[in-house]
Amino acid sequence: MSTVAPSKPKPNFLHRPRKPYAHPYFGGAVLGVVLFLAFLITGNGLGSSGATSRIAVAVEDVFAPSHVDNTPYLLNMAGGDKNPFDDWIVPLFFGALIGGFSSGAIHGRLKFETTKGPNISTRKRWLIAFIGGTIFLYGARMARGCTSGQALSGGATLSAGSWLVMLSIFASAYAVAYFVRKWWN
Amino acid sequence: MNFPLESFNAVSAANPWTYVVFGLIGFAFGFTLEMSGFGDSRKLAAQFYFTELTVLKVMFTAIIVAMVLLFGAAGLGILDFSQVWVNPTYLWPGILGGLIMGVGFIVGGFCPTTSLASASTGKIDGMFFMAGGFFGAFLFGETEKFFTEWYNHAGSLGRLTLMDVFNLPAGVIVLLVVLMALFMFWGSEQLERINSKRDLNKEPKLRYAGAAAIAILAVGVVVIGQPSLETMYNRTLINRTLTPEEAGLEPVKVQLSPSQVLAERYVQITPVELYASIYDNSLKVVMLDVRSEVDYNLYHIRGAEHISIDELTTYSKDLVAHYLPNRVIVLMSNGETDATQAWQLMVASGVKNVYILEGGVNNWIAFFGQDDPAIQPASLTGTDETLDYVFPVALGDQYASCDPNPQEYEELEYEPKIQLELRRDKSGGGCG
Numbered sequence: 001m002s003t004v005a006p007s008k009p010k011p012n013f014l015h016r017p018r019k020p021y022a023h024p025y026f027g028g029a030v031l032g033v034v035l036f037l038a039f040l041i042t043g044n045g046l047g048s049s050g051a052t053s054r055i056a057v058a059v060e061d062v063f064a065p066s067h068v069d070n071t072p073y074l075l076n077m078a079g080g081d082k083n084p085f086d087d088w089i090v091p092l093f094f095g096a097l098i099g100g101f102s103s104g105a106i107h108g109r110l111k112f113e114t115t116k117g118p119n120i121s122t123r124k125r126w127l128i129a130f131i132g133g134t135i136f137l138y139g140a141r142m143a144r145g146c147t148s149g150q151a152l153s154g155g156a157t158l159s160a161g162s163w164l165v166m167l168s169i170f171a172s173a174y175a176v177a178y179f180v181r182k183w184w185n
Numbered sequence: 186m187n188f189p190l191e192s193f194n195a196v197s198a199a200n201p202w203t204y205v206v207f208g209l210i211g212f213a214f215g216f217t218l219e220m221s222g223f224g225d226s227r228k229l230a231a232q233f234y235f236t237e238l239t240v241l242k243v244m245f246t247a248i249i250v251a252m253v254l255l256f257g258a259a260g261l262g263i264l265d266f267s268q269v270w271v272n273p274t275y276l277w278p279g280i281l282g283g284l285i286m287g288v289g290f291i292v293g294g295f296c297p298t299t300s301l302a303s304a305s306t307g308k309i310d311g312m313f314f315m316a317g318g319f320f321g322a323f324l325f326g327e328t329e330k331f332f333t334e335w336y337n338h339a340g341s342l343g344r345l346t347l348m349d350v351f352n353l354p355a356g357v358i359v360l361l362v363v364l365m366a367l368f369m370f371w372g373s374e375q376l377e378r379i380n381s382k383r384d385l386n387k388e389p390k391l392r393y394a395g396a397a398a399i400a401i402l403a404v405g406v407v408v409i410g411q412p413s414l415e416t417m418y419n420r421t422l423i424n425r426t427l428t429p430e431e432a433g434l435e436p437v438k439v440q441l442s443p444s445q446v447l448a449e450r451y452v453q454i455t456p457v458e459l460y461a462s463i464y465d466n467s468l469k470v471v472m473l474d475v476r477s478e479v480d481y482n483l484y485h486i487r488g489a490e491h492i493s494i495d496e497l498t499t500y501s502k503d504l505v506a507h508y509l510p511n512r513v514i515v516l517m518s519n520g521e522t523d524a525t526q527a528w529q530l531m532v533a534s535g536v537k538n539v540y541i542l543e544g545g546v547n548n549w550i551a552f553f554g555q556d557d558p559a560i561q562p563a564s565l566t567g568t569d570e571t572l573d574y575v576f577p578v579a580l581g582d583q584y585a586s587c588d589p590n591p592q593e594y595e596e597l598e599y600e601p602k603i604q605l606e607l608r609r610d611k612s613g614g615g616c617g
Binding site: 021022023024025027028029030031032033034035036037038039040041042043044045046047048049052053055056057059060071072073074088089091092093094095096097098099100101102103104107109110111112113114115116117122125126127128129130131132133134135136137138139140141142143144145146147148149150151152153154155156157158159160161162163164165166167168169170171172173174175176177180181183184185 | 188189190193203204205206207208209210211212213214215216217218219220221222224225226227228230231232233234239242243244245246247248249250251252254255258263264268269270271272273274275276278279280281282283284285286287288289290291292293294295296297298299300301302303304305306307308309310311313314315316317318319320321322323324325326327329330333336342344345346347348349350355358359362370389392395
């Protein structure tokens with residue numbers, strides 16, 4: 001007597017069973033060791049917003065090279081024959097993309113979806129994600145670093161300025177959270 | 186003291202494998218962020234409604250683990266902390282930028298790096314955040330010119346650590362930060378218990394062992410302490426490219442101890458070289474005169490600043506804080522003894538590109554002031570550190586030889602000894 005088992009999608013590289021996230025303290029400890037090794041080997045910490053800026057400048061440099069050469073802030077990164085990608089943060093940025101993808105693949109979390117609060121439409125979530133990204137990166141360039149470059153890296157090297165940046169980020173996020181609570185809860 | 190490795194001072198196509206190493210670091214970074222759940226905006230936003238405090242737990246665990254290892258390694262002499270990038274403090278742009286970022290965080294549900302972990306695993310909101318990020322960075326690049334003065338100078342305090350602010354040793358600050366983090370972890374768990382009915386009994390008991398371990402390590406960092414100036418001096422290595430004359434056939438790159446450099450006289454520059462470098466536009470020469478104020482007032486090279494040995498420690502910290510890649514420090518005393526002592530102190534403090542005026546101010550006068558009838562050799566010469574000349578009046582830098590006429594000394598020949606040694610520094614900040 002044999003029954004035909006209901007056909008299940010065979011697990012493959014892109015479709016593995018979804019695994020739970022790592023425990024926060026464990027994840028944090030691994031991240032801490034990575035951050036330490038970065039400092040030990042290279043003298044630099046972690047970051048990413050600088051690469052966003054450099055990629056944006058690289059695109060501008062293709063379309064309007066003379067504009068880049070006439071704007072001091074952009075000139076520093078891509079003026080003349082300077083290559084905006086000649087900076088440690090650029091390989092770090094692409095490495096992080098591949099690393100995130102790999103972890104997602106190994107733990108069965110690769111899926112096209114939108115992560116959002118229960119009471120907000122998908123389209124509105126996309127819109128606020130875009131606006132939030134714009135605001136965040138504007139602030140990150142002003143503060144010379146984001147949550148990684150300032151809060152995490154500067155936090156570990158005990159930079160006074162970085163601790164101030166970190167406090168400012170949390171203070172304003174908590175202050176604004178109440179007004180946008182419908183987006184998340 | 187070999188870490189951090191010199192070869193990572195500059196990333197460029199000339200050194201392709203540095204791309205690989207930074208790429209691997211980025212890989213590990215992205216992997217851990219995704220692994221911790223930061224690809225999901227709900228997990229990040231929950232932090233700000235006190236329902237799930239994963240962001241705080243991951244971030245502060247990472248900070249304290251990295252910090253304890255970092256200052257432990259520095260204390261043990263494995264790592265030179267003066268060569269580690271410490272984000273310079275720009276008070277007001279930092280605070281305002283931080284406040285803006287907080288708004289972006291709660292509105293967008295990500296921070297820049299977590300949006301990478303999110304987008305790379307197929308989250309469409311993460312992709313939108315990334316796209317918005319490029320637009321924001323573009324906007325900043327286009328608008329920076331309207332407030333560039335403020336952006337570059339408002340509350341610019343250079344390399345400033347919490348140790349400087351509170352005037353406490355690094356170990357003590359490390360321990361205090363660890364204790365504060367552990368208290369915050371406890372508080373976070375209580376909040377999760379109250380707001381989300383999380384059963385703390387199901388949390389792994391191992392976390393208590395982890396907390397104890399990190400606290401013990403932090404106490405260890407206090408006990409080891411940070412290296413003294415003398416230890417730092419002994420551990421310092423100076424990079425030099427030896428010329429064919431010095432090395433034999435080919436130029437050779439070497440790392441030398443400070444005492445070797447002094448003994449081989451690689452940093453004692455002649456009056457002629459000092460004179461030429463003052464007129465070299467690619468260098469920013471800072472001349473420091475460490476003699477007594479009396480001698481300084483009698484005669485000094487124009488542009489030389491008077492500084493006492495006691496003031497040098499503070500001044501050196503300032504130089505390290507406000508790094509300039511093309512700055513050359515030239516120390517001078519009447520002879521060389523006092524200038525050499527000052528050199529040792531500055532090198533131990535991590536200042537790069539420090540030189541000594543060979544033979545001191547006496548040698549300068551012997552070369553440039555020999556024709557000045559007003560300056561006469563002293564009848565009695567004392568030790569190395571006495572001024573060998575007598576002056577009719579204390580004119581300071583008003584003697585002709587204090588600022589020799591460039592036309593008169595146009596074609597001076599010398600063996601250049603000054604070599605710029607670059608320190609790790611990022612013009613755009615730690616985050617690029």
